[in-house]
Amino acid sequence: MKVHHLNCATFRPPLVAGGLVAHCLLIETDQGLVLVDTGFGTNEVTNPKATIDGLSRKLLRPALDITETAISHVEKRGYTADDVKHILLTHLDLDHAGGLRDFPKATVHVLDTELEAATNARSTKERARYPKAQRDGVKFETHKAEGEDWFGFQAVRNIAGLPEEVLMVPLIGHTRGHTGIAVKSDDGWLLHAGDAYFYRGEVETPPSNIFALKLTAKQTETIREQRLSNVERLRELKASGEAEVFCAHDPVELARLA
Template sequence: MKVHHLNCATMRPPLVAGGIVAHCLLIETDQGLTLVDTGFGTHEVSDPKATIDPLSRALLKPALDITETAISQVEQRGYTADDVRHILLTHLDLDHAGGLRDFPKATVHVLDTELEAATNPKGTKERARYPKAQREGVTFETHRAEGEDWFGFEAVSAIPGLPEDVLMVPLIGHTRGHTGIAVKGDDGWLLHAGDAYFYRGEVETPPSNIFALKLTAKQTETIREQRLSNVERLRELKAQGEVEVFCAHDPVELARLA
């Protein structure tokens, strides 16, 4: 499978030197195109105030560049929106689910606990992170966080309509239904770890972090113990050297893979 690494949203949060990206994947399969995460889409770019709340706009400082939207990058490669049949989401935070409405023919795969969190949010944190407008008219297919073993992680496999080498690898913690997405591309296994961590140094040995992103991870977490234990498991996985592990927002990881 051919896998393209895209940046579908440049953001410049205060205190984060170099900014952050929304690392998404475009996968060409025999059955059409599949996206992993969608960053911000045309709706956010054309009318940001309708979707992105003032606090998120201040914290993320999104560039909102139309050429970065997933649909624009799909069209640049000679495809149309209708060629995208499946979208896998690490989670439903607004900077990951922004482009869903640009792909009306796609089935959107999420863990059941994530859609439940978005539709029945508990507390102020969950109520703020999942703008309802982003999910309007979207066809969801939910999956339970259980399945077969994948490098010591439990993985949801045999997702209808998708190749066998595309799996969901639940990494609960950042949100109630947060998951990684594993894809076996032409050069081996990739694991898109979403927001399981924010800074590349967190999964290196020995680990390192920067203050602003450590704070971001803490402020946006839902289940702390699980989040921290997953970072440790990802560090071990990376150290084994068989899987290319990367997160959603690190620009250096994206530059290495793009």
């Protein structure tokens, strides 16, 4: 399958040299187009004050460039919004689910625990990360975080309507229902690890990190032990060479793959 690596939002948070991206995938399949994550969409870019809370605007400092939206990337390649049949989300944080409303015909796949967290938040902090308006009118299909083995990880396979080579690989921790998305591209397996980590050095051997992103990971985590153990497993997977592992926000990883 042909996989395009897209940047669907740029952020310039303080103390992060080089900024951050919203690394999304556009997959061309026999059954239509599939997106993995949607970054910020038309609503966020054209009306940020109504769609992005003040704290997030201050911390993320988004560029708000309409040409970076997923719909803009899709149209640039000669397709329309209706050609996108499925969207898989690593999780429902506002910088990953912003573009959903730009694709009204798509079925949106998430883990059941993630939709539950978004609709029945257990704390003010949890409520703030999932703006309800982003999910208005969206057709969700939820999946249980269980399945067959994939390089030592559990994987949700055979998702109706999707090719067999597109899997959800649960990576719980950043949020209650956070998942990676694995795709077998023409060049081998890719694993989009979402926000399971924020800095490329975390999955290198030996690992490294930068202060601002270590802090970000900690401040946005929901289940610490699971998050940390997943980073370790991802480091092992990367070292094995079985899959190309990358996260949602590292600009160097995106540049390497785009």
